[in-house]
Amino acid sequence: MSVIIVENVSKKYVIDHKKGKGSNTLRDLLAENVRQFFGDKEKKNATQEEFWALRDVNFEIEQGDRIGIVGHNGAGKSTLLKVLSKIIEPTSGSVRIRGRVASLLEVGAGFHPELTGRENIYLNGALIGMSRSEIRAQFDAIVQFAGIEKFLDTPVKRYSSGMYVRLGFAISSHLNAEIMILDEVLAVGDAEFQRKSLAKMRENADSGRTILFVSHNLTAVQAFCNKTLYFEKGRLIEQGETNQIITSYLSKISQYRPLRQWDTPEEAPGNDLVRVKHIELIPDYQEELTHIDVRTPMRFRFEFWNRMDRANLNLSMHLNSLTGECIFNVGSRSQPYGKGLIVGECQIPGYFLNDGSYTISIMIVKDTVTPLFTLEEGITFEVKDYHEGILVDGKWPGYLRPQFPFTMGMVEPST
Structure with a gap:
């Protein structure tokens, strides 16, 4: 029912615009009423705009x-x-x-x-x-x-x-x-x-x-x-x-943004300690497709400049939904590095993410506990659906879509 x-x-509202500066003091309001009484000489300087807050809603x-x-x-x-x-x-x-x-x-x-x-x-x-x-x-x-x-x-x-x-x-x-x-x-x-x-x-x-x-x-x-x-x-x-x-x-x-790159440290995001040079999501497209679906393996590649003489560093990758939930957080092994360009890569297997829109944020960490710099929503991408012949009523629930080994059989047939 x-x-x-x-x-x-x-629902329509009418917005009044008047050329020139004005105010809502009592003196100005009285003066405006007098002008309107004697013919509204400023009418030609006034314009009205229609604003539709709602339009044909059913x-x-x-x-x-x-x-x-x-x-x-x-x-x-x-x-x-x-x-x-x-x-x-x-x-x-x-x-x-x-x-x-x-x-x-x-x-x-x-x-x-x-x-x-x-x-x-x-x-x-x-x-x-x-x-x-x-x-x-x-x-x-x-x-x-x-x-x-x-x-x-x-x-x-x-x-x-x-x-x-x-x-x-x-x-x-x-x-x-x-x-x-x-x-x-x-x-x-x-x-x-x-x-x-x-x-x-x-x-x-x-x-x-x-x-x-x-x-x-x-x-x-x-x-x-x-x-x-x-x-x-x-x-x-x-x-x-x-x-x-x-x-x-x-x-x-959302904006589909699988690649971001900065050519010099001066223009790159970061600080005096580290600066991001390059982040990229590289899909291994299936069956000559040009979009990512739930089967698609991906590589997340990153490069950043280290500006410290010696530091134990690792990079933490956060994959989030567009609504803000962290789906997972994975980090590289912490190792000592000197000044220079550091590169790395993380593999995201196929049959792991469900269809939906996602972002990748990165955090560069010192000594496994001290964040040096965080780049929020550095990469944005979308995963399309693929049911592989399975009939599904509506969206497959959850953020993950793994294919784990799953066995099922009859222990003893009934008579």
Whole structure:
């Protein structure tokens, strides 16, 4: 059953531009009103620009769906959530929602700063249509989850941003709204709060609640959401299964960069001790292909200048997903080197990485414990899928795709 239906929704803002310098002082505003009264002589110096925050957006959300919403800043994600929360009206199109909605769109949204934490819990519950007895039944759980027992009767204007978000999330997740709308709720707060929040979101989803979750933390989106919407410049570009959409999103924003080289130490990244000369990913393409797939063996080659007379050095290679997780870290053996150019190579076998987008970072280390220089995301590359005749519904899970020896047989046939 669809609980949210969005049809041809667009939202337009009109931005005024005036030539020359201006200000918003009372004197300037009075002067502008007088000019408008006598014919607006500066009208010819004013221009207006239409900005479409959303354009022709269509989708449906089923009950119990956990929907991630991803895209660059300015893509229209927060505007969409405000439309769904009925904070703003769309310029055109329609939104149909079945059920009560609890929203947490920004720090302090929905709070009255002069009211205490206790009073704001009841206020927020009332805003989404809950009775006082319904709120009272969840009150202790909200306070305990937010961890604000000592400040319950303190005006929330004195709360830190972290306390604001903890209380806001606790209210949204414990009050009995059928739909939760969350915008970057994990951007503020420590690791323990983020862990608790994700666990509570899963608990709410398991009970049948529908959740919309905007976040730049793609790891959290992948871990929690079963479907994802990808927005770009106000338009819904893709929608579907989360891993598929995030892979598509990352492939669009990443730059395929298998080689980087610097000709002289002066222009190369590094410092007075070491500087990087060359890093390169060299695929051993299979069957005359021109792209890397899960079967492709690769060599990672590196060169760097050592500017120290004598030092025990090794290079550590970090292979990461584009969402930031370290897939593995492998290092060369530490050896003594004098001044000069040091070269090396690392083999990455085929049938090891799953399809997806990856980066390689390097760290040059002294005496196995002292990092001298780190080059983040030096190499960016993509691995394509290859199923070899195996029928797979959706993306193969995980970052690795190894082919280990695997035996299976019948010990004793049944009669």
